[in-house]
Amino acid sequence: MAVVGIGPGAIEDMTIKAYNTILTADVIVGYKTYLHLLQPILQQQEVVGTGMTKEVERCQKALELAASGKKVAVVSSGDPGVYGMAGLILELAAEQKLLEEIDISIVPGVTAANAGAAVLGAPLMHDLSIISLSDLLTPWELILKRLEAAAASDFVLVLYNPKSHKRVEQILKAQEIVMKYRSGDTPVGVVKNALRAGEEMWISDLQSFTALPIDMFTVVIIGNSQTKVQAGRMITPRGYTW
Ligand code: SAH
Numbered sequence: 001m002a003v004v005g006i007g008p009g010a011i012e013d014m015t016i017k018a019y020n021t022i023l024t025a026d027v028i029v030g031y032k033t034y035l036h037l038l039q040p041i042l043q044q045q046e047v048v049g050t051g052m053t054k055e056v057e058r059c060q061k062a063l064e065l066a067a068s069g070k071k072v073a074v075v076s077s078g079d080p081g082v083y084g085m086a087g088l089i090l091e092l093a094a095e096q097k098l099l100e101e102i103d104i105s106i107v108p109g110v111t112a113a114n115a116g117a118a119v120l121g122a123p124l125m126h127d128l129s130i131i132s133l134s135d136l137l138t139p140w141e142l143i144l145k146r147l148e149a150a151a152a153s154d155f156v157l158v159l160y161n162p163k164s165h166k167r168v169e170q171i172l173k174a175q176e177i178v179m180k181y182r183s184g185d186t187p188v189g190v191v192k193n194a195l196r197a198g199e200e201m202w203i204s205d206l207q208s209f210t211a212l213p214i215d216m217f218t219v220v221i222i223g224n225s226q227t228k229v230q231a232g233r234m235i236t237p238r239g240y241t242w
Contacts (some may be wrong), residue, residue, distance in 0.1 A: 001066035003080040005109015006082040009195030025073035079111035116219040120189035120231030133170040134161035159220040189222040
């Protein structure tokens with residue numbers, strides 16, 4: 001069984017290993033919105049799709065199929081080990097003592113931070129901190145603590161799950177915290193649907209980026225104190241001189 005990173009956009013963004021794993025699987029298990037990305041390469045594989053909030057059910061089903069002898073590929077968008085399915089699969093398998101029985105490999109993919117960074121220029125050239133603003137599975141107090149620590153330590157910040165229809169305040173709070181440590185003109189890159197159809201990007205700054213149409217298909221990259229915008233590209237210097 002393999003937990004495979006696909007996308008984040010088209011087939012061409014996945015690694016050759018991910019591609020081959022999908023091609024040779026008997027069953028593909030995944031969130032239905034992402035399964036359509038695979039349509040062009042699917043042949044005889046059985047496809048099991050479930051909705052967004054059915055993660056545990058989906059992983060359990062995948063383990064059962066694998067235990068029955070099928071070659072299963074669980075697909076996750078971006079990297080399966082970054083807010084993806086890899087951890088849950090391993091936890092469930094370990095708890096059910098299935099790890100000796102089922103060989104589970106994790107096939108990495110291009111995470112949204114990398115995809116977004118590539119669209120913006122080179123904003124992740126220095127130490128970075130990835131923080132999800134979703135408080136569905138993480139207490140909001142802990143998210144605030146991490147935002148504060150990362151902002152104070154001058155990490156480049158990458159915000160996942162930045163804003164949804166229901167969750168609109170979190171991004172404003174994040175902005176307020178970072179403003180305590182960085183100037184209002186710190187570059188902020190916002191990328192929606194990075195490397196996917198409908199890709200959009202904006203290079204803004206810390207004091208104004210929250211006015212942009214940020215949603216759950218968006219990744220936000222807040223520069224560190226050295227990040228600059230040059231010729232329309234967001235760049236965090238590594239420190240080379242010439
Ligand atoms: N496993 C995924 C992350 C899942 S969390 C990965 O490694 O990328 C979901 C969040 O990731 C979204 O709310 C968004 O913030 C970000 N994201 C995923 N794909 C994206 C894309 N193509 N463009 C911009 N942001 C994306």
